[in-house]
Amino acid sequence: MSPKFAPCMIEYVWKQSEILGLLVSKDGLILEINGYTEQKLHPEVIGKNINQVFLFLPEGWHPELCLHRDNAELYAVATGNGHPENFLFLTFYADDTFLFLGQPPFEDTATNTTLLSSLTTDLTHISRQLEKKNAELKNANQVKNEFLGVIALDIRSAVSTISDAATMMADAGDAFTAEIQKALLDSIRDQSNFMRNLVTQLLDFRSIETGIISLHLESFNPLEIVNTTILYYQLMAKKKAINLHSNFPQDACSIAVADKQKFQQVLHHLCSNAIKFSFTGSSITFRSWWEEASFFVAIEDNGTGIAPGTLRSIFTPLRSSSTLGTTGERGTGLGLPISQKIMKAHGGKIRVKSELGKGSTFLVELPLKAHSQQ
């Protein structure tokens, strides 16, 4: 470079650049500083010892530290705002005087900016997820409170019916005919069964939600369970003049390793639900088949069907209320969430297709060898 530019370069470094410039005597006294040092540190550093400006020099500064050194050295300096800052210093020696030129570690700063930006992105993402989850929890808590209210009303209604029937029978003595007595006893039995089912489902739900779902695996033919379920529900279906059809090869046999009782519980729930939401005189069809390593059973009804908006949440527990059946049958709304959890614990699942006013099909997939998804 032409020496003609030397004066303007000196002018630039000493007055305008963002480079620290300090002239220091052999004894370590600061003799002169440039404009940026004046701005960054303090004008009064002139006359002080370099040890008071450079931090973390446990044995103090001495000239040998800088002599014969060609590479830039990183030093922390005490700045005027009280925060230490790092600069990469080159040292030059002439006429018993040291010239320190220190530039900020630009590469380091750029890397840190990128890293901090990336961390901010991740942290704000976590913050977003937390806020969203928090809103969901608040909503779930509200739904849970509403659900408890509905359950309490159901229990009070059942207890009142039992209490009224018992009081009437006690007060009437022998005045009631056998027919009336039977009707009252039937009512007591029905309401007791309703409450027992309610409490059982609440307990099941509690166990499953707290993660306590243990499968007792055994080998059995799932088709037999489907047949047993159909038989079990014939009487209940008959009361609504509903036909239960089975449409599968009865002689087919394959063995599943699963929790027989829990699988039965799922089918019982789906079957009673199908009857509950089917119209009097309609029919319900059971279809079963094996496909690859799974057993499938589809329960198809021509009942009320489910509205598209509701369909997504039918496996969500603690919806504020469950829908009444076609003849006013009640339920807790817990059966489907429990059934789905049971099937998932087996590594299977329940799918549903439904059209409002036309009916629903629930498809249960049971892997022939259960593998827990918990």
Add this chain to the structure above:
Amino acid sequence: MVKHSASSATKLAASYYPQYLQDLLGCNYAACEATIKQLLTLEVDLKEIYTGFFQRSLYDVGRLWEQNKITVSKEHVATALTETLITLLYPVLFQRPRAGRKAMIACGAEGTHRIGAKIVADYFELLGWDCEFLNEPLTFKHLAEKDDADFPDLLAHSLSLSFQIPILEQELHLIKTHFPQLPMIVGGQAFTKIDDSAWQNKTGVTLVRNLDALEAYLLQYECRKVGE
């Protein structure tokens, strides 16, 4: 507290913008935070804050960088500050009523360019959608693992860097093959030079240019659903 009408709140909010941008460029987080909190106190519409402050300031910052008025480092800090400021809106945003629709939003792999996708995700929430923001590029696996109850009604992918388009195209094709009924949209700076209809013909995926176009698309989506 003086209540403002929607239009006067918008005008008032707009008057805060120049100072907000200055504070953002000065990396003065406290001042920016105070402004956003003030807007929330004034019950300025969240859409107005997203478009009139966050989106607008990011465009302005980007333009200043392109004009060599600010450094890339400053641009990154302004983006990071904006991402942090957006979190101030979340307690209000997620308490809004839901419309029962689910969307899945994905973004490019580049960490510093995800804010656009995040704003899109938040905009979905603003419009009543339940939105899952992936914070990473979409793969077929994300959908294959979904339960029926969690399966999205719509998929959106935002991309900032155009060289990532070919990889995205492959994933979109795979998803389209397996889930032909699933509506998909894309958007972001990566598509600036892509022709809408050419893209639509090639991929079968709709290109949505900005938040207004997104709102119009979602409105059409709802109309189609009602008509079905």
